Amino acid sequence: MALQRDWHTKPEAKSFFNALNLGPSRRSFGLLDRPIFPKSPSGKQTTVHTYKIWVTSGPMATGKSSTILKLAGQFIHHEKVYPTPGVEVTVVYWPMKNVMSEDVLLFRLEFWEAGSIAVSRYGYIEEMIHEENSPADAILLTYSCVDRNSFESLPDILEMIKMKVNSEPLMICMATHADQYLSAEVPESDARKFASSQELTLMRSKNVNIGERPNETIDAWSSIQEVGQTVGALCDLLYKRDLLKAQDGLSV
Numbered sequence: 001m002a003l004q005r006d007w008h009t010k011p012e013a014k015s016f017f018n019a020l021n022l023g024p025s026r027r028s029f030g031l032l033d034r035p036i037f038p039k040s041p042s043g044k045q046t047t048v049h050t051y052k053i054w055v056t057s058g059p060m061a062t063g064k065s066s067t068i069l070k071l072a073g074q075f076i077h078h079e080k081v082y083p084t085p086g087v088e089v090t091v092v093y094w095p096m097k098n099v100m101s102e103d104v105l106l107f108r109l110e111f112w113e114a115g116s117i118a119v120s121r122y123g124y125i126e127e128m129i130h131e132e133n134s135p136a137d138a139i140l141l142t143y144s145c146v147d148r149n150s151f152e153s154l155p156d157i158l159e160m161i162k163m164k165v166n167s168e169p170l171m172i173c174m175a176t177h178a179d180q181y182l183s184a185e186v187p188e189s190d191a192r193k194f195a196s197s198q199e200l201t202l203m204r205s206k207n208v209n210i211g212e213r214p215n216e217t218i219d220a221w222s223s224i225q226e227v228g229q230t231v232g233a234l235c236d237l238l239y240k241r242d243l244l245k246a247q248d249g250l251s252v
């Protein structure tokens with residue numbers, strides 16, 4: 001049941017992605033919004049697969065909000081720092097095609113972030129994110145390539161997650177500031193070693209505005225091509241995890 005990770009680059013994907021855009025930019029969806037979506041080439045109604053993704057870090061700003069904005073195709077304000085005051089949820093829809101069945105699946109990724117200042121003041125707010133009734137399907141452990149301390153803090157965060165979370169989420173290590181590799185304080189080899197020793201999937205994000213348009217908007221197709229690899233990989237890994245869990249006879 002493999003998904004076509006690069007489907008966003010195919011001409012037939014265009015009408016599906018356009019259904020999620022608002023004019024020349026990607027639409028930002030509220031929690032209750034539901035896009036109107038075309039049928040699959042197979043004639044079937046598209047199924048929606050929802051996943052909760054918790055984006056976290058050590059007790060510092062690593063680029064959590066910027067990564068989420070980047071994946072959602074929204075403008076990132078670099079000139080001023082905007083610490084996330086509490087918990088924020090951002091919804092990203094992403095269509096992908098099943099290689100075997102020709103069905104198009106619509107992924108609804110809910111990115112949950114608690115700001116680092118808010119967490120250090122009110123530790124309980126992160127508990128909301130991994131509550132038992134709706135645990136996170138994936139955890140994005142973020143660190144900044146240009147801040148060694150943020151990388152050094154990851155083992156403790158990981159330990160804390162292992163103690164508190166028993167739903168076996170997909171674990172991703174997300175390196176931000178990948179555009180600033182010349183000032184990197186964390187060599188690629190260190191990141192790879194850490195990720196493989198902890199069985200984490202390593203991803204990178206360059207949280208800069210590519211395809212900038214007037215009025216602080218981003219061109220939808222520039223964004224889709226920019227983040228397609230990362231979002232496609234996330235959807236594919238989450239979907240495979242579901243299938244494996246179903247095979248193992250666990251509830252999903």
Ligand SMILES: Nc1nc2c(ncn2[C@@H]2O[C@H](COP(=O)(O)OP(=O)(O)OP(=O)(O)O)[C@@H](O)[C@H]2O)c(=O)[nH]1
Nearest residue numbers: 061062063064065066078083084115116177206207
């Ligand atoms: N050049 C560059 N700047 C980045 C990148 N990611 C984040 N930044 C900048 O880093 C600063 C902090 O980014 P945020 O996304 O607000 O960090 P955060 O982890 O959400 O911070 P809190 O909400 O306070 O926990 C901002 O000034 C961003 O513009 C990146 O990949 N490249």
Ligand SMILES: [Mg+2]
Nearest residue numbers: 064065083084
């Ligand atoms: Mg933030």
